[in-house]
Amino acid sequence: MSAEYATFGLAPAMRAGGVLAGGDYQVHREFVDFIVNGRPLLFQLSDLDAVSPLASDIPPAIFTTHVRRLLLEAEAPLLDGRYVIYGCPECEGLECGAVTAVIERTRDSAGGSGAGAESGDDADVSGGGDDYVWRDFAWQTSDRADLELNGYHGIGPFRFRGGEYRAELGRLLDGAAPGAGRRVLLIGARVALNAKLAAALRTIGIGAEIAADATGVPAEELRTYGAVAFAREVPARTRDGVRASFEGAGVDVAYVDGLAPIVPLLVAQIEYALDRSPLAQRRLTRLSVAGDSVVTEVTSTCRVRLTVYRLDRLYRTRVHEVLDEVLEPGEHRVALPGRARHVVARTPDSVLVSSASE
Structure with missing residues (x-):
């Protein structure tokens, strides 16, 4: 198999949650997406609502296992050496469908499978060899993928230089996993509205607490928040005090000024504020x-x-x-x-x- 080299990177991404028309809920998920040739791989799969296995809300041990699988340091979870690239954002069941691919290592860019090569070999690959290849992408809903019927024939194969590939995934093993700041502090006196908003946020997977201000809150607790939402009636003095508390703790959060006392609208504003994905992606x-x-x-x-x-x-x-x-x-x-x-x-x-x- 021959393929031109593709660049490999990682970037924070979000599956937007929210309160939908009719009262339905959609779960908020944060994950790490794969950036291939400077563009999210997910976007190349047309209209697909999915997340990578590198999600922020899974236990650390499972997150590490997913990273090591991509590095070929752990056994493939599916038959025929296939790995989950994107799965259902609501559950982990294969029956919901998943984008899978074969991941292997090769020793030369002209061909010659090297899947048996040692995964721990850190040889310099800038000139070729020791590459990671993602190939045979497919939509899979059962134990075996049907490439003829459900293959993504226009996607891949992608050949990544080993050094770049390992360095990007290695950062996740060194503590660069997503997930910090998924909580929201709700500031306001309208208890009923804030209670409904907090309940809606928690339902879609976003932690939320209600307070009149941030006075006396320890810095370590302030660091757990990714956004602060002000009710419209909160006075300027209170807003300034909240901002001063976060600035004094060295915490960079997004501030949300509620447009109207409408819970689904406020949830959408907070979802936008929590989005840490690069604007260009x-x-x-x-x-x-x-x-x-x-x-x-x-x-x-x-x-x-x-x-x-x-x-x-x-x-x-x-x-x-x-x-x-x-x-x-x-x-x-x-x-x-x-x-x-x-x-x-x-x-x-x-x-x-x-x-x-x-």
Whole structure:
């Protein structure tokens, strides 16, 4: 097998959770994605809602096992030397479907399988040899993959230089795993709203605590938060005090100012604030409300859902799902119903929020 060299990297990624139209929930997951030739591999698989095995919410021992499997230092979990590259974000069952591939090591770039080579050999590979190859990608739902029926024939094979490959995955074994800052501190006096918001966040896998301010909170506890959400009635003095507490503890968090007392909308704002993936590697890159339409832009083919939220004169929440389609890369304009509104756009990996003025 011959293949041109591809670059290999890792980057934080997110499977966007949230409270969906109709009251359904979608679990929030943070994971490490594979960056192949500068682009997330997941994006090359079209419209796929999935996460890599390198997720932040699995036990450390299991996380380490997944890394060592990718390094070929642990036995393949599937038949025929196949490894899970992406799986179901809601569970780990193969019956839900998974993207799998054969991973092997080769000793020369022209061919010649070297799967029997010692995984611990750290020879310099800058000139070729000692490569890792990912090949025969397939969608798999049972013990054996059917390449003819379910193979990703346009994906791979990818040949990675061993030194680069091991160095990237080795950082995860050295403590660079994702997951810090998945908790949110909710600041506000409206106990009922914050209680509902905290419950919704916890349901989708995000820790949440409620407080009037951050006075006296130990620095080690502040470091566990990734975002602070302020209710609209929180005064400027309290906001400044909270910010000072986090700055004094040397904690860099995202601050969220709630747009409206609508729980699904607030969840979407917090989801966006917690997104640590590089901007250049996000699929959903633009959302803006202009008059009676909304403009959104995506960088690769994916499912996009646009949901409109507003409060009526009796402060009841009104929800309209105006789009749920697989869109091609580029800019898309969608007509909006009714009056002033807040719009939430979702793809499998990201969330954006935009508002029109009253």
